[in-house]
Amino acid sequence: MMPLLRLDGVSRVYRTGGGMFGRGSLVRAVDRVSLDVAPGQTLGIVGESGCGKSTTGRLALGLEAPDEGSVRFRDAPLPAPGTAPWRAMRRDMQLVFQDPLGALDRRLTIAAQIAEPLDIHGIGGKSERQDRVAALLRDVGLRPDQAAQHPHELSGGQRQRAVLARALATDPALLVCDEPISALDVSIQAQVVNMLADIQAARGVALVFISHDLKVVRQVSHDVAVMYLGRVVERGDPDIVFATPAHPYTQALISAVPVPGHRQRARIVLQGEPPNPANRPTGCAFHPRCPQAMPRCAAEDPAVTTLPDGRAVACHLAETPSRIAA
Amino acid sequence: MSAVITTAAPVIRRRAIPPAVMVAMGWIGFILAIALLAELLRPYGITQMDLKARLRPPVLFGGVWAHPLGTDELGRDVLSRLMVSIRMSVTIAFGATIIAAVLGTTLGFIAAHFRGWVEQVVLMLVDFQASMPFLIIALAVLAFFGNSLPLFIGLMGLYGWERYARMSRGLAAAANSQGYAAAIRQLGARPGRIYLRHILPNIAATLIVAATLSFPEVVLLESGLSFLGLGVQPPMTSLGNMVGYGREYLTRAPWILLTPSVIIVTTTLSVSLVGDWLRDRLDPTLS
Numbered sequence: 344m345m346p347l348l349r350l351d352g353v354s355r356v357y358r359t360g361g362g363m364f365g366r367g368s369l370v371r372a373v374d375r376v377s378l379d380v381a382p383g384q385t386l387g388i389v390g391e392s393g394c395g396k397s398t399t400g401r402l403a404l405g406l407e408a409p410d411e412g413s414v415r416f417r418d419a420p421l422p423a424p425g426t427a428p429w430r431a432m433r434r435d436m437q438l439v440f441q442d443p444l445g446a447l448d449r450r451l452t453i454a455a456q457i458a459e460p461l462d463i464h465g466i467g468g469k470s471e472r473q474d475r476v477a478a479l480l481r482d483v484g485l486r487p488d489q490a491a492q493h494p495h496e497l498s499g500g501q502r503q504r505a506v507l508a509r510a511l512a513t514d515p516a517l518l519v520c521d522e523p524i525s526a527l528d529v530s531i532q533a534q535v536v537n538m539l540a541d542i543q544a545a546r547g548v549a550l551v552f553i554s555h556d557l558k559v560v561r562q563v564s565h566d567v568a569v570m571y572l573g574r575v576v577e578r579g580d581p582d583i584v585f586a587t588p589a590h591p592y593t594q595a596l597i598s599a600v601p602v603p604g605h606r607q608r609a610r611i612v613l614q615g616e617p618p619n620p621a622n623r624p625t626g627c628a629f630h631p632r633c634p635q636a637m638p639r640c641a642a643e644d645p646a647v648t649t650l651p652d653g654r655a656v657a658c659h660l661a662e663t664p665s666r667i668a669a
Numbered sequence: 670m671s672a673v674i675t676t677a678a679p680v681i682r683r684r685a686i687p688p689a690v691m692v693a694m695g696w697i698g699f700i701l702a703i704a705l706l707a708e709l710l711r712p713y714g715i716t717q718m719d720l721k722a723r724l725r726p727p728v729l730f731g732g733v734w735a736h737p738l739g740t741d742e743l744g745r746d747v748l749s750r751l752m753v754s755i756r757m758s759v760t761i762a763f764g765a766t767i768i769a770a771v772l773g774t775t776l777g778f779i780a781a782h783f784r785g786w787v788e789q790v791v792l793m794l795v796d797f798q799a800s801m802p803f804l805i806i807a808l809a810v811l812a813f814f815g816n817s818l819p820l821f822i823g824l825m826g827l828y829g830w831e832r833y834a835r836m837s838r839g840l841a842a843a844a845n846s847q848g849y850a851a852a853i854r855q856l857g858a859r860p861g862r863i864y865l866r867h868i869l870p871n872i873a874a875t876l877i878v879a880a881t882l883s884f885p886e887v888v889l890l891e892s893g894l895s896f897l898g899l900g901v902q903p904p905m906t907s908l909g910n911m912v913g914y915g916r917e918y919l920t921r922a923p924w925i926l927l928t929p930s931v932i933i934v935t936t937t938l939s940v941s942l943v944g945d946w947l948r949d950r951l952d953p954t955l956s
Contacts, residue, residue: 404855406855430857430858430859431857432857433855433856433857434857437855437856438852438855440852442847442848445847445848445849445852446848446849446851446852447849447852448849448853448867448871449849449871450870450871459853459856459858460856460857463856463857463858463859463862464857506852509856
C-alpha cells in the first residue's frame with residue numbers, strides 16, 4: 344500500500360550560538376530519519392526531551408523544510424513553507440499542539456476558532472459552516488453551549504478537544520499530535536486518547552502521535568519509532584518493540600515504565616545526561632550511556648538492520664541477533 | 670401544563686462603567702466637541718484685539734461677561750483663543766498619536782514577519798530614534814524645512830513610534846514562534862489574516878495603553894516646541910503656545926497660562942483613565 348506520508352532520510356540542521364561574528368555550531372536536531380505513515384494508521388514516535396521528536400513532526404507537516412532528504416505526501420513533494428500551495432495543503436494535514444491554551448486565540452469564541460479553517464479555505468457557506476461546527480463540537484464531546492465560550496472558560500481537556508475540533512474541521516488525511524496529552528491530567532489523558540482512537544476509526548485519518556508516554560504510544564500506535572539524539576534507533580510493531588526491545592536504549596526506556604503489581608524489576612538505569620547534539624559522540628551516539636557498549640560502538644556508526652520480525656534496529660548488537668539480550 | 674425547561678443562553682453581562690471613567694469620557698467628548706465646533710463657538714476672532722480691555726480677569730475674579738475667561742496682554746479674548754487652541758492641539762495630538770501607532774505597529778509586524786536583515790534594519794531605526802533626543806530631531810527638521818501644520822503633525826507622528834514598533838515586534842514574534850499565531854499559520858492562513866485578525870486584536874490592549882501614555886506626551890512636546898517658537902506659530906495658537914506666551918504675565922494675569930494648563934491636565938488625565946478602562950474592557954480574560 345502506498346504510504347500517505349514518507350520521510351526519506353530527512354535531516355534538520357540548526358545553527359546555534361552564532362552571532363554576527365561567531366560561526367556558531369551546527370546542531371543536527373533530526374539526522375537522516377526515514378519514516379512512513381500509511382493512510383488511516385498511527386505512527387507513534389517516542390524518545391526523551393530534545394531527541395528531535397517535535398522537529399520530525401514539524402518536518403512531516405512541512406512547517407519546516409528539511410536540510411537533507413525529502414518529505415513526500417501522497418507521493419508528491421511538499422511545497423515550500425509559506426507559499427500559496429503550502430497554505431492550500433494545510434487542509435489535508437494538521438497539527439495538534441501540546442499546549443491547547445497557547446494554541447487558541449483567547450479573544451475569540453470556540454465556535455469562531457473551529458470555523459476558522461473553514462473560513463481560511465473557503466469551505467461551505469455560512470449556514471453550512473455553522474452546521475459543521477456543531478457537528479465537530481459533538482464529535483469531540485463538547486456541549487453546544489460551549490461554542491460561545493472563550494478558551495479561558497474551558498478546562499484543559501475541553502480546550503484540547505476544541506483544538507482537535509479545529510484540526511479536524513477541514514477533514515484532513517493526516518494529523519500530527521505533538522505531545523497532545525502531556526499537559527493534561529491523567530484522567531483526562533485517557534479520555535482524549537480514546538477520543539482520538541474513535542475519531543480515527545470514524546474518519547480514517549492517519550496520525551503521527553508524538554509522546555514520551557510509552558504506554559499511551561503502545562495503546563494507540565500501529566507502528567512505533569524510538570528516537571535518540573535525532574535518529575530513529577528502533578522501529579516496528581509496538582507490541583513486539585515493547586515486549587522484546589532490541590536496542591539497548593529502547594530496553595532502558597521500557598524498563599523505566601512502572602508496572603502495577605511489580606515492585607522491583609530489573610531496571611536499566613542510564614548513566615549521565617543525553618549528550619549535546621552539537622557535540623555528537625563518535626560511532627553510535629548512544630555508546631557513552633549504553634550498558635552493552637563494545638569498543639566497536641565508539642568507532643562505527645551502526646547501520647539499520649531489519650530483524651526477521653520486521654523491526655528496523657540501528658545497533659551493532661542487532662547485526663548479530665544471537666547476542667541481543669532478551 | 671408541563672413545565673418548560675429553558676436552557677438559558679449565556680447572558681452577556683454588561684459591566685457598569687465606573688463613574689470616574691464616565692466623567693473622563695464626558696470630558697473627552699466635550700473637548701472633541703469644542704475642537705470640532707471651535708470656529709462656530711468662539712465669541713471673538715483670535716486676533717481681534719481690544720487694547721482698552723487688556724489683561725481683564727475672568728468673570729468670577731472681577732471680570733465682565735463680555736470676556737468670561739478674561740483677556741490677554743493685547744486684549745484678545747482668552748476663551749476664544751482657548752477654543753481654537755484646543756482644536757489645534759487635539760488635531761496635532763490625535764494625528765500624531767495615530768501616525769505613530771500605525772507606523773510603529775506596521776514596522777514592528779514587518780520586522781517580526783520577515784526577520785533577517787529586514788528586522789535588523791527596523792531595529793537599527795528603533796535604536797536610532799530611541800537614542801536621539803526627539804527635541805533635537807524636531808529642531809533640525811523644523812529649522813531646515815520651515816514650519817507648516819501638516820509637516821508639524823507628521824513630525825510629531827515620528828515621536829514615540831519606536832515604542833509601538835518594539836512592542837508589536839516582540840509580541841508578534843512571540844505569537845509567531847509558539848502559540849495562537851503559529852497555530853493559525855499552520856491552518857493555512859495568509860499573513861494578512863494572521864496579523865490583522867489575530868495578532869492585532871490580541872496586542873491592541875497593550876498598544877492602546879501605550880497610545881494613552883504618549884498622547885499627553887505629544888501634547889507636552891507640542892507645548893514645548895511652541896514655547897520655543899518652533900511649533901505652532903503666531904497668529905495661530907495652541908495650548909502650548911498659549912502657555913508659552915502667558916508665562917510672561919504669570920504674576921499679573923495668571924489666567925492666560927492657567928486656563929490652557931488646566932485643559933492640558935484634565936484632557937490628558939481623561940485620556941489615561943479611559944485608556945486604562947479600555948484595556949481591561951478589551952481583555953475577555955478579565956471579568
